[in-house]
Amino acid sequence: MVIQDISDNSFRRFSKLIHESCGINLHDGKKELMRARLGKRMREIGCNSFNDYFHIIKDDQTGEELVKMLDAVSTNMTSFFREEEHFQFMKKNLFPLYEKKKSEGLRFWSAGCSSGEEPYSLAMWLRDNLSENVSKDIKIIATDISTKVLSLAARGVYPAKTVQKIPAYQLRKYFQCGVNSQKGFYRVKKEIKDLVEFRRQNLTAPFNFGFCFDVIFCRNVMIYFNQESREALIKRATHCLRDGGYLMVGHAESLNGTKHRLKYIQPSVYRKE
Numbered sequence: 001m002v003i004q005d006i007s008d009n010s011f012r013r014f015s016k017l018i019h020e021s022c023g024i025n026l027h028d029g030k031k032e033l034m035r036a037r038l039g040k041r042m043r044e045i046g047c048n049s050f051n052d053y054f055h056i057i058k059d060d061q062t063g064e065e066l067v068k069m070l071d072a073v074s075t076n077m078t079s080f081f082r083e084e085e086h087f088q089f090m091k092k093n094l095f096p097l098y099e100k101k102k103s104e105g106l107r108f109w110s111a112g113c114s115s116g117e118e119p120y121s122l123a124m125w126l127r128d129n130l131s132e133n134v135s136k137d138i139k140i141i142a143t144d145i146s147t148k149v150l151s152l153a154a155r156g157v158y159p160a161k162t163v164q165k166i167p168a169y170q171l172r173k174y175f176q177c178g179v180n181s182q183k184g185f186y187r188v189k190k191e192i193k194d195l196v197e198f199r200r201q202n203l204t205a206p207f208n209f210g211f212c213f214d215v216i217f218c219r220n221v222m223i224y225f226n227q228e229s230r231e232a233l234i235k236r237a238t239h240c241l242r243d244g245g246y247l248m249v250g251h252a253e254s255l256n257g258t259k260h261r262l263k264y265i266q267p268s269v270y271r272k273e
């Protein structure tokens with residue numbers, strides 16, 4: 001099926017809808033990207049006009065097509081142990097503090113977790129680096145707006161290419177190697193899965209976790225937001241951090257020029273005082 005060109009008017013309408021729905025900012029330079037990503041979804045449902053597709057989304061009372069459209073438009077690139085400096089930072093600066101927190105729970109949030117590589121890396125890291133003295137009550141909440149990546153994450157099965165960066169001893173310890181039809185695939189073991197709870201959460205909508213986090217990973221998500229959405233997200237994330245808790249953003253991101261109440265610790269690491 002040949003998808004029609006996207007008119008300037010349709011591009012503007014989709015940009016506005018996407019921004020209002022999830023904060024992702026697709027400015028003029030992103031027209032081709034939008035055309036390619038939405039076009040894929042349109043082909044799946046047999047629609048070749050952007051104008052018609054816009055009305056399909058608007059007329060869908062269930063809201064499901066909006067979710068599918070946001071699935072199609074989001075960038076989900078991720079990897080195991082991406083930006084490892086954050087793990088080193090935690091080992092040096094946080095774990096000594098955690099040794100004292102024997103009786104309290106430790107709460108982590110992977111906000112914009114994509115297909116699960118980030119929260120599973122964190123879970124393996126915590127298993128290997130927190131000593132016996134530290135609380136056993138550890139929970140990683142992992143959220144994303146995309147239902148597509150969340151179902152991959154919950155499944156926890158990755159091809160060999162994806163697990164390449166995981167050190168061999170961790171791969172042996174925390175993954176089951178597929179056999180027969182599953183050859184070439186690796187499944188995250190239950191002891192790691194049990195530490196992670198996946199949920200759908202739009203970062204531009206209100207949060208309601210009922211507790212505060214020790215560390216929030218919000219990495220490589222805000223780069224797609226404009227200044228206003230970024231500030232609103234940081235404000236609400238700060239509210240969800242306990243005093244002394246940390247916000248980690250991607251290394252290509254910075255809160256420079258963004259209003260916030262966090263203390264800068266080092267590039268891409270901030271603390272709530």
Ligand SMILES: C[S@@+](CC[C@H](N)C(=O)[O-])C[C@H]1O[C@@H](n2cnc3c(N)ncnc32)[C@H](O)[C@@H]1O
Pocket residue numbers: 021022023024074075076077078079082111112113114115118143144145146149201202203204218219220221224250
């Ligand atoms: C590039 S990935 C980053 C994944 C991981 N944090 C990392 O650094 O490897 C960005 C993720 O943010 C998610 N995302 C984008 N906008 C979002 C929103 N408004 N609410 C929740 N998740 C969002 C996307 O679906 C995508 O999976």
